Amino acid sequence: MISLKSALAKPFAKRIYKSIQKWANKPVETQEKVFQNLISKAAGTEFGKDHDFTNIKSHKDFIERVPIRDYEALRPYVEKVVAGEENILWKGKPIYFAKTSGTTSGSKYIPITKESMPTHVEAARNAILMYIHETGNSKFVDGKMIFLQGSPILNEQNGIQLGRLSGIVAHYVPKYLQKNRLPSWETNCIEDWETKVDAIVEETLPENMTIISGIPSWVQMYFEKLQQRTGKKVGEIFKNFNLFIFGGVNYEPYRAKFENLIGRPVDSIELYPASEGFFAFQDKQKEKGMLLQLKSGIFYEFVKADEFFEDNPKRITIKDVEIGINYVIIISTNAGLWAYNIGDTVQFTSTKPYRVIVSGRIKHFISAFGEHVIGKEVEQAMQEALLNSNTSVSEFTVAPQINPEEGLPYHEWLVEFENEPEDILDLAKKIDESLQKQNSYYFDLIEGKVLRSLKITKVKKGGFQDYMKSIGKLGGQNKLPRLSNDREIVDKILYKD
Structure with missing residues (x-):
């Protein structure tokens, strides 16, 4: 018998699919609106005044006034925000800082604002809804779901909550999914990873797990512990497990190992989230690449990777990208990041709609x-x-x-x-x-x-x-x-x- 939750998921998925098609079919106009909105809203900030935002009318104007920056170059502004000052990079104060450990910068404090936070949550939700719309499979919404993530315990600094992105997002799980969600709050708060995975194994073993998600290398560790504990394949332990959601790394090097651990193939959805924004998700099971999120308060620029270290590399918008070229992705966002280099390189697999794969790191x-x-x-x-x-x-x-x-x-x-x-x-x-x-x-x-x-x-x-x-x-x-x-x-x- 189909549950009410499962039945309601399909019309909801259809509605979201239609709304996504609207902006995906008007990509250049959508990005232009995002650009103009970002510039106008930040014109009164310290960064906006320093970079003459009131006279920016086009992408060309923006390039002339706002250079590409990495975290180190943006740090003087970020430190003012961390100190509690308002209207520095974006109006008011951020509601969170996602704290990340940078490879070159020590700890980074990435702002998340009232405007940017919903886009992190909606993109993850929409990825699942697009899967439901495409496959007609919604039974999994009745089972238990797990996301292997960081601790949701947040600290406070000058009135701003501070934590890891995955821990921040844990506070935004919709009410209708709360009962389905594992691990428990107490287990999620365990800092030591090995202790945490052992506790997750204990909690999930007796449950009807239908969705498992996380970075493949760490999900692999969880699967191996399940197998060591029971002597069974993961697909045998969780008979209704049929959807693996992952992000952060390419799944292909892990796929054969996973299918061996699970004992059967399962569908998968790839996500492209980062503290700086949720950039893309897989919208089709049989298409290569992830749908670039063009209406999420993020304006994208791209620089050819092999030109990136030149003095004045050419910055282009989605209008001029080509399939198969390795680009450094540059973002400006409603969290107050401007012409910001997140360090990733991407390649487009499609321009109708715009889909990308993550090809690596510009420093890796x-x-x-x-x-x-x-x-x-x-x-x-x-x-x-x-x-x-x-x-x-x-x-x-x-x-x-x-x-x-x-x-x-x-x-x-x-x-x-x-x-x-x-x-x-x-x-x-x-x-x-x-x-x-x-x-x-x-x-x-x-x-x-x-x-x-x-x-x-x-x-x-x-x-x-x-x-x-x-x-x-x-x-x-x-x-x-x-x-x-x-x-x-x-x-x-x-x-x-």
Whole structure:
């Protein structure tokens, strides 16, 4: 028998689908309205006055007055907001700061305002509703749902609540889902990640879990603990589990491992949330990429990644983007971030509507010899090499070896295997061939004998988790960088081994 909640979800999903189509079908006009609205509302702020917002009428005017900034460059303004001053980056004060640990900036305080907060919640909800509209599947709304997230305990600083984004969002779960939501508040507040996952296993084992969500590497840890505890596949423990929601990293390197742990395929929805805004979500099961959120108080600019470090790189809007080009994504938002570089690179998979995939981080690349290898390329190379094999990988990261004891330099791949390959040299050869096909610079360096083919170094089981624990970043929203242009991470992992 269909429950009332399940029955009501379908017409609600249809309504949301129609409203999304309206702005998705008028993308340029939608973004222009967002732009004009942001500029007019922030004209009276300190940032708006400093950058002559009253005379900004076009994107060209904006480029002339507002340079691209990262967190360090915006810090003088943010520090005033943190100190409790009003009307600095956006009118009034933010209602939250999402505290994140930056790789280069120490702690970052990302403002979330009364205007920006609803867009974080609505985008996550709309992702599920678009799935219901497309598939007709709404039964899962009656089961239990889990999101592996940070602690919802918030602190206060000068009248502004401070916490991790996932912890802040936990306060906004709609009433109609509260009874379905796990883990309990008490369990969610546990700071130690391993203790928390053990508690989540205890709480969820007897329940009818239908949706499980979180960053794949940490959901994997939860699944493994479930399996160790019961000796059963996750799909056997939770017979009605049929939707996995994830964000933060590419799922493809984990998919084979997950299907093995679950014991059967399940549908998945990819999200692209960040403390700075909720940028995109997967709106179709069979289309590649996520629908860019064009009506969420965010104005987008894009800079070609290979031009980004030039003196005056060209800044374009969605009107001029091309499919398959690697762009640095730049945002201006109703939380008071202006021409802000979040550090991500994206590629468009479609422009009708605008869909993107996250291709990596502008700081996470290898270009020790000018090869500029990016995250998407190493992930695709690994994925292609594992096709039609029994080999499975738990985690991996890549770094250059510039000064080997003998022979030419090379890229070193640290890999933690779930099932080891019969021939590790053959696997390395397949990965290398895929990388050469994707990246012509890398191909030229191998061909010209500047680099030799990559080398795989095995990492012991649990080695990457041990590393993340050792730097205080186990669990939550923390992710292992897929590649680095130096050996800081790989040397720490190898030294620990």
